[in-house]
Amino acid sequence: MNERDALRALAADLPHAGDDAAVVGDTVITTDMLHERTDFPPGTTRYTAGWRAVGASLSDVAAMGATATAAVAVYADAAFDDDRLDRFIAGAVDVCEAVDAEYVGGDLDTHDEFTAASTAVGDATDAGVVTRSGARPGDALCVTGEWGRSAAALRLFHSDSDEAVERANDLFRFTPRVADGVALAGSATAMMDSSDGLARSLHQLAEASEVGFELDRDRVPVHPAVDEVAEADERFELAAHFGEDFELVCAVPEAAVERAREACPGGLTRVGRVVDGGVTADGDPLPDRGYTHG
Secondary structure (H helix, E strand, O other), rough: OOOHHHHHHHHOOOOOOOOOEEEOOOOOEEEEEEEEEOOOOOOOOHHHHHHHHHHHHHHHHOOOOOEEEEEEEEEEOOOOOOOHHHHHHHHHHHHHHHHEEEEEEEEEEEEEOEEEEEEEEOOOOOOOOOOOOOOOOOOOEEEEEEHHHHHHHHHHOOOHHHHHHHHHHHHHHHOOHHHHHHHHOOOOEEEEOOOHHHOHHHHHHHHHHOOEEEEOOOOOOOHHHHHHHHOHHHHHHHOOOOOOOOOOOEEEOOOHHHHHHHHHHHHHHEEEEEEOOOOOOEEOOOOOOOOOOO
């Protein structure tokens, strides 16, 4: 089974499984695991790895519309190198500080490949959490930020240029959209983060909300780095199907779109609308293709 099939199989015993984070009272909590072979290309610094590993969990908190308060991580490697460990912790601390959270510790372990497991905790605001299941036909489909940066980074990591690899590390250090998630909590009817890619996220939201989406391809904001590494006919593929951009995808009532756009520091772009069924891009079926664990 892949990750989505496993979640479906668990749904009978764990009815809340499948959202970006668990909610216990007013506390939001989530956990993630990243591996060297699948998540950290050669050239990824330990500072970038610490930032990205903890950032992935902070992004899940953001997708619930919650504030982020703290994070911990497990650092596992074949051997402990002082400098690499210190740089990993520095990245974890800095990404937490970027969203007004605190890195408060974790665990060390040995493993046959570098692996990081992170947990982030947050608090629901007075507006309450936002799940994946509330989108309604007629809502606007919106996204934060720009798309394709991780796809561009992967191509740069494969370059022989030190400058390109440095640029790739910079692109991999995304800012979790915690402030945007909080801003959207009072208006978004459904929301999730885009770790699996825009196209796959739309299919996941459609399934959870029992709706469909019409996407306007030309409205998807593509990160400038994509144009540095890709041909024009690859832009949408890298922006919509690669994944790992950690932006937010949400449904917002038409009357609230402008107010939500003004409130989002990372930028909010309307890219389509919620419909009764089906997931399309410019009228054609949008393949359910993106990043999959397993």
